[in-house]
Amino acid sequence: MSKTFSQADVSAHNKADSLWIVIDGDVYDVTKFQDDHPGGKKILARVGGKDASKQFWKYHNEGILKKYKKDLQIGSLDTKPKPAAPAPPPTPAKKAVTITEKEASSSDESEALDDFGAQIPFADPAWYQGYHSPYFNETHAALRAEVREWMEQDVEPYVTEWDEKKEVSPEIYKEMGRRGYLAGLLGVHYPTQHTKNTVASVPPEKWDLFHELLLTDELSRAASGGFVWNVIGGFGIGCPPLVKFGKKSLVDRILPGIINGDKRICLAITEPDAGSDVANLSCEAKLSDDGKHYIVNGEKKWITNGIWSDYFTTAVRTGGPGMNGVSLLLIERGEGVSTRRMDCQGVWSSGTTYITYEDVKVPVENLIGKENQGFRVIMTNFNHERIGIIIQCLRFSRVCFEESVKYGNKRRTFGKKLVDHPVIRLKLANMARQIEATYNWLENVIYQCQKMSETEAMLRLGGPIAGLKAQATVTFEFCAREASQIFGGLSYSRGGQGGKVERLYRDVRAYAIPGGSEEIMLDLSIRQSMKVAKALGMKL
Helix, strand or coil: CCCEECHHHHHCCEECCEEEEEECCEEEECCCCCCCCCCCHHHHHHCCCCECHHHHHHHCCHHHHHHHHHHHEEEEECCCCCCCCCCCCCCCCCCCCCHHHHHHHHCCCCCCCCCCCCCCCCCCCHHHHCCCCCCCCHHHHHHHHHHHHHHHHHHHHHHHHHHHHCCCCHHHHHHHHHCCCHHHCCCCCCCHHHCCCCCCCCCHHHCCHHHHHHHHHHHHHHCCHHHHHHHHHHHHHHHHHHHHHCCHHHHHHHHHHHHCCCCCEEEECCECCECCCHHHCCCEEEECCCCCEEEEEEEEEEECCHHHCCEEEEEEECCCCCHHHEEEEEEECCCCEEEEECCCCCCHHHCCEEEEEEEEEEEHHHEECCCCCHHHHHHHHHHHHHHHHHHHHHHHHHHHHHHHHHHHCCCEECCEEHHHCHHHHHHHHHHHHHHHHHHHHHHHHHHHHHHCCHHHHHHHHHHHHHHHHHHHHHHHHHHHHHHHHHHHHHHCCCCCCCHHHHHHHHHHHHHHCCCCCHHHHHHHHHHHHHHHHHHCCCCC
16 A cells, blocks of 8 residues: 655655655655756755646656656545546446347447546547447457556656667567567467467457457557667568468468567568559569579668668569569578668667668578569558557657647636637637547548458458548548647757657658558548449449
């Protein structure tokens, strides 16, 4: 049980040799922290023995409190209100039920799940807040609780530190493997034949695409594209082609180390002169005279996780010009493979990489799919990549919204709270309507992916997913800007109350461009949708 102190108890500890402060009713002993305080000892000395809540929240965000709380908190004030006990669920009123109603209720799987999270409207998906959903059940709720607890304890307090360092602790990626999360992010059935690590809260046979959506969504609450891309970026787009199209012997040899978190993989497609125009890539792979190896020469640019990767799922030219000369190879780090970090505007801790291949020998057994037919594999993979981008963008948008609501209820200007100004409420309303509209489209697309065959999904969903990718990135950019306007100068400096918004604003371009730029996505969305509709009998 936590100790309680009176304000008089705290006031007595106001000297350098015994320095206590109060933040939000909790008591912290910062005596030994004085030398480590980034603002210096004097700042702590000024608030020694006092309530420092106002001063703390002026400069810091909740991540700082989470990071140091377990080491510095010694108790709470005796005046701090006790948390209210949760209200028992209401007893449903009994009524006569007809045969028709019984039949209907027996097939109804959309019973509302328990409330979860802070209950700020639109800061979480609607099914977190008592809304009915046909997509989520108790296994999803269990996964949600499991991932959020891990994120709040072991990830969120350190994200700012990792971002500045430009590298997430390697232990986190290994923990992703141990927890079975990596194995659940492949867009396919859960690969139990290649790992003994499974997700604690969800049996492998019940794992579906909505679990994958949920896992990515909750990871994205870290409010850092760099963190998310570090732990699932290269893996989430580099591994699915191997699993779906690689030879069994190759998959059996490579996959266990990857999904257990011991090895890393990335996708190497983009080149200095070939981004969205994949069909015109120039990295070359020629068969050796004995026909046992491909000899690879070329360069790749903006490759996520490349500096840490052991394997590179690489698009190469094995034939003539255009899409019919492209193949996909799994290249293993070794002689002739060199990587160097790229400094970019955002996603600092993701390990963006420039790769050079110089006479790299790759066994022909490492061919993924068929020779000169790699373009189809790449296009199939783009749908999975874009859905991941969409999920992340929407959670980042929600973070911008949630941070704005919290700050708007705390900050006062012109004699009243920010949220009491109509212009601020208008910003929040426009953020919410775009988030919810886009998220509901996402849920529908995920459901179609789950119900359609892979061939049908590739044919019919390529257009909608491209359009949704553009919609999600535009929504993210809008929400980041509006949140920045609400926070003002606090979102211009790194760290502090506006730290999440500042970091996310830096990441906006990393989502609007990779996976297909917004302009290309919107054009592809209409072209592909019209082409498919015409083939299926569209009447004009």
